[in-house]
Amino acid sequence: MSKTNRKSFWKSIAIFLAILGPGIITGSVDNDAGGITTYSVAGALYGNQLIWTLIPSFIVLFIVQEMNARMGIVTGKGLATLIRENAGVKVTFFIFMGLLIADIGNTTTEFAGVAGSLEVFGISKYIAVPLVGLVVWILVVKGNYTLAERIFLIFSASLLVYIVSAIMGHPDWRTIGHAIIKPQNELNGKSLTMILGIVGTTIAPWMQFYMQSSVIEKKLKISQYNYVLVDILVGCIATVTVAFFIMIACASTLHEQHITINDAKDAALALKPLAGEFASQVFAFGLFIASVFSAVILPLATAFYVSEAFGFEAGIDKKWDEAPEFYVLYTGILILAIIIILMPNAPLIGISLWTQVINAILLPVILVSMILLVNKSKLMGEYTNKPIVNVIGWITVVVLVSMSLILLVTPFL
Amino acid sequence: MTSLTTFYLSRLIGCKLFDARENVLGIILDVYVQLPMSNTDINKAQRPKIVAFYIKQGNKQLNVTLTNVQIVKFNTRYKVQCQAMTELPAELLNHTFLLKETILDKQIVDINGRKLVRVNDVRMVALSSGAFVVAADVGLEGLVRRIGIYKFLRTALHLFGAKIPSKFILWDDVEAIDFSSLNIKLNTPFTKLNTLHPSDLADIIEELGKDSKTSVFSSLDEETAADVLEELEAKEQVQIIESLSIEKAADVLEKMPADEAADLMENLEEERAQQLLKEMEPEASEEVRDLLEYPNSLVGSLMTTDILTFKETQTIADVIAYIQQQQPEMAELYTLFVVDEQNRLVGTFTMRDLLVSSLNKPLKDIMIDNPHQIHDYERLDSLSEIISKYNLLGVPVTNENEELEGMVIIDDVVDDLLGKRRTM
Numbered sequence: 116m117s118k119t120n121r122k123s124f125w126k127s128i129a130i131f132l133a134i135l136g137p138g139i140i141t142g143s144v145d146n147d148a149g150g151i152t153t154y155s156v157a158g159a160l161y162g163n164q165l166i167w168t169l170i171p172s173f174i175v176l177f178i179v180q181e182m183n184a185r186m187g188i189v190t191g192k193g194l195a196t197l198i199r200e201n202a203g204v205k206v207t208f209f210i211f212m213g214l215l216i217a218d219i220g221n222t223t224t225e226f227a228g229v230a231g232s233l234e235v236f237g238i239s240k241y242i243a244v245p246l247v248g249l250v251v252w253i254l255v256v257k258g259n260y261t262l263a264e265r266i267f268l269i270f271s272a273s274l275l276v277y278i279v280s281a282i283m284g285h286p287d288w289r290t291i292g293h294a295i296i297k298p299q300n301e302l303n304g305k306s307l308t309m310i311l312g313i314v315g316t317t318i319a320p321w322m323q324f325y326m327q328s329s330v331i332e333k334k335l336k337i338s339q340y341n342y343v344l345v346d347i348l349v350g351c352i353a354t355v356t357v358a359f360f361i362m363i364a365c366a367s368t369l370h371e372q373h374i375t376i377n378d379a380k381d382a383a384l385a386l387k388p389l390a391g392e393f394a395s396q397v398f399a400f401g402l403f404i405a406s407v408f409s410a411v412i413l414p415l416a417t418a419f420y421v422s423e424a425f426g427f428e429a430g431i432d433k434k435w436d437e438a439p440e441f442y443v444l445y446t447g448i449l450i451l452a453i454i455i456i457l458m459p460n461a462p463l464i465g466i467s468l469w470t471q472v473i474n475a476i477l478l479p480v481i482l483v484s485m486i487l488l489v490n491k492s493k494l495m496g497e498y499t500n501k502p503i504v505n506v507i508g509w510i511t512v513v514v515l516v517s518m519s520l521i522l523l524v525t526p527f528l
Numbered sequence: 529m530t531s532l533t534t535f536y537l538s539r540l541i542g543c544k545l546f547d548a549r550e551n552v553l554g555i556i557l558d559v560y561v562q563l564p565m566s567n568t569d570i571n572k573a574q575r576p577k578i579v580a581f582y583i584k585q586g587n588k589q590l591n592v593t594l595t596n597v598q599i600v601k602f603n604t605r606y607k608v609q610c611q612a613m614t615e616l617p618a619e620l621l622n623h624t625f626l627l628k629e630t631i632l633d634k635q636i637v638d639i640n641g642r643k644l645v646r647v648n649d650v651r652m653v654a655l656s657s658g659a660f661v662v663a664a665d666v667g668l669e670g671l672v673r674r675i676g677i678y679k680f681l682r683t684a685l686h687l688f689g690a691k692i693p694s695k696f697i698l699w700d701d702v703e704a705i706d707f708s709s710l711n712i713k714l715n716t717p718f719t720k721l722n723t724l725h726p727s728d729l730a731d732i733i734e735e736l737g738k739d740s741k742t743s744v745f746s747s748l749d750e751e752t753a754a755d756v757l758e759e760l761e762a763k764e765q766v767q768i769i770e771s772l773s774i775e776k777a778a779d780v781l782e783k784m785p786a787d788e789a790a791d792l793m794e795n796l797e798e799e800r801a802q803q804l805l806k807e808m809e810p811e812a813s814e815e816v817r818d819l820l821e822y823p824n825s826l827v828g829s830l831m832t833t834d835i836l837t838f839k840e841t842q843t844i845a846d847v848i849a850y851i852q853q854q855q856p857e858m859a860e861l862y863t864l865f866v867v868d869e870q871n872r873l874v875g876t877f878t879m880r881d882l883l884v885s886s887l888n889k890p891l892k893d894i895m896i897d898n899p900h901q902i903h904d905y906e907r908l909d910s911l912s913e914i915i916s917k918y919n920l921l922g923v924p925v926t927n928e929n930e931e932l933e934g935m936v937i938i939d940d941v942v943d944d945l946l947g948k949r950r951t952m
Binding site for chain 2: 189190191192196199200203204205208333334336425426428
């Protein structure tokens with residue numbers, strides 16, 4: 116390497132590190148408590164048989180986030196704003212009411228993750244949940260975004276502890292390879308639900324809004340597009356890697372012993388006799404980090420996008436009386452979620468199921484809006500979609516919708 | 529069946545258009561409004577007037593003018609009736625804009641509230657002289673009306689004795705910004721924005737989309753643009769400067785204090801910064817270049833070189849005459865300096881001294897000898913201490929030969945202490 120070459124290489128690395136963030140954080144927030152639960156249950160129930168679904172998940176995730184990043188860079192407007200300005204009030208209202216309800220459910224799931232993971236360490240949920248809620252609230256209301264983003268990146272890196280968990284279960288790599296190349300599973304209502312759950316948890320509706328606004332926040336330019344692509348790619352790889360190792364951790368232990376579980380906490384507990392106490396604690400630690408991570412971002416992001424769509428003042432740099440709707444939404448989502456978790460006999464299974472259903476209905480609507488927006492040359496100029504991206508986008512929508520429909524009608528067959 | 533005097537734009541869109549014999553002529557998609565051409569007086573009420581309609585007839589879209597328009601309400605729906613309809617060539621529609629396309633659901637600037645708001649609906653009035661825009665509806669009431677749950681919600685809230693809050697902004701206090709889709713040539717775009725404080729304008733510009741950002745910023749006069757640019761976050765500054773032409777950007781940077789311009793340029797790509805320095809007036813770019821040499825942690829990087837210096841033999845009257853002739857910015861008056869022939873600092877005096885002393889006094893009688901000073905290559909940490917301990921507005925900065933280089937003003941120290949402004 117000549118001197119100038121080396122200089123430009125390091126310069127590129129420096130630019131990349133400055134840009135790094137949106138894709139990786141978005142990808143990591145994907146692996147929240149609900150995600151970890153889904154992957155654990157899938158691993159325990161189907162062993163290695165469903166690992167192949169991570170491949171289409173990866174493709175869809177990459178395509179969707181790339182569209183978000185491109186829209187953010189070119190228009191400088193958030194997705195909520197674009198939907199409101201181009202799809203009218205009624206569609207906006209439908210999407211954002213759905214988003215609000217789904218995200219109250221999602222936030223509840225995050226706090227369930229907090230409660231469950233700390234129970235593994237013997238801490239009561241009646242202490243853990245309010246305390247974490249308070250810390251989250253303070254971090255957001257008193258903190259600033261640059262600091263938060265750095266903390267998030269450290270969080271994202273620590274999710275890789277799942278690799279440790281997986282390896283301690285001594286998985287059989289040959290059968291795993293086989294299962295990816297030659298998937299063998301019966302398609303029935305139950306496995307279809309699982310597949311949809313895996314894809315759905317990988318691309319949650321609110322993520323699209325988050326991705327786009329974090330790109331805008333960074334003031335990225337189209338000349339930096341290639342770096343952004345790398346950021347997204349790294350983020351998607353990280354997301355899928357974490358998911359892969361969670362599945363393997365549960366597949367090589369719980370599935371072998373025919374242990375059924377209902378949530379991620381059960382997985383952590385069940386690992387103890389099979390892979391040792393350390394593996395169990397690492398699993399729980401990962402769950403805790405992921406839950407707190409998403410519990411910070413989710414209510415905040417939701418409050419933000421609902422405000423953006425309906426024209427309320429928003430932002431943590433505003434005072435409470437300047438942006439009352441925003442703060443009421445944010446605090447309300449947090450408090451509701453905490454109350455639900457602390458209720459004795461809270462119907463958690465029902466909540467997470469309904470949340471998934473609303474997500475499954477919302478996702479195609481948002482994807483369709485996105486594809487329509489990103490193809491508008493009035494908005495995007497020369498940066499509209501390439502045909503191949505449109506094809507994959509529409510296929511995704513059709514597949515998701517038809518899978519959801521099949522699921523809705525199977526009980527009646 | 530009542531004929532309406534006030535009506536909402538959202539309800540007009542999608543209405544059927546009838547002729548006098550109740551034949552359907554088409555469906556209204558949007559209306560063209562014209563801004564008054566004269567803008568001699570910003571404060572005079574100037575309401576956009578409907579000059580044409582954009583309608584759908586079968587499967588084609590037409591621009592038409594209507595005579596004797598009547599908007600009739602029946603039940604909750606509107607019906608539009610006219611005597612005659614004529615098609616209109618597009619070139620006659622210069623200086624007009626589509627109201628729904630430009631305003632509805634878009635962000636506008638609320639001049640009195642000094643912030644961006646989203647338009648839920650537009651309130652209009654039909655007079656004998658035509659139909660005009662009166663106000664933008666930015667309240668919750670407009671939102672629920674559009675969603676179609678107004679009656680339900682009103683009844684529900686009525687049980688609790690509550691009302692749906694409504695909020696209107698009169699058109700005179702509105703500045704529309706989203707003209708991205710139009711071929712409109714506004715003769716003086718965004719005039720009302722110039723009445724806002726640069727800090728408020730900066731906040732507004734930060735929240736806009738890319739195209740609007742550039743067009744709003746480009747429309748400001750250079751002085752205002754420079755003031756606004758100073759108030760923006762670093763990343764935002766870079767984005768704006770990159771979206772302007774080199775010439776325009778250089779003109780704006782010349783108007784900024786040299787230290788602010790230098791801070792901004794540090795964040796630009798090397799190549800662009802050099803181009804701008806070349807384009808700027810030699811005097812201005814020289815100052816900026818000197819300031820760019822200081823590393824960030826040192827006093828020199830924070831100082832301003834825009835200062836006023838005098839000789840100790842000059843009188844108060846001389847100083848006042850010079851200030852009146854120079855018309856300096858406020859920050860340059862924070863502290864005034866007295867130097868000797870070699871430009872070494874001998875004393876400082878303040879605006880208060882100017883106001884309370886008699887006009888014929890020489891400066892050496894009123895100045896503070898041996899003022900507190902700081903070297904340009906010292907670290908920043910000590911600055912805030914000096915400023916607060918001695919209650920200064922500006923601290924003189926000297927080099928190793930005791931020559932006066934500039935001063936650090938309290939504003940920049942406060943900004944530095946607060947760090948970057950918080951955002952989400």
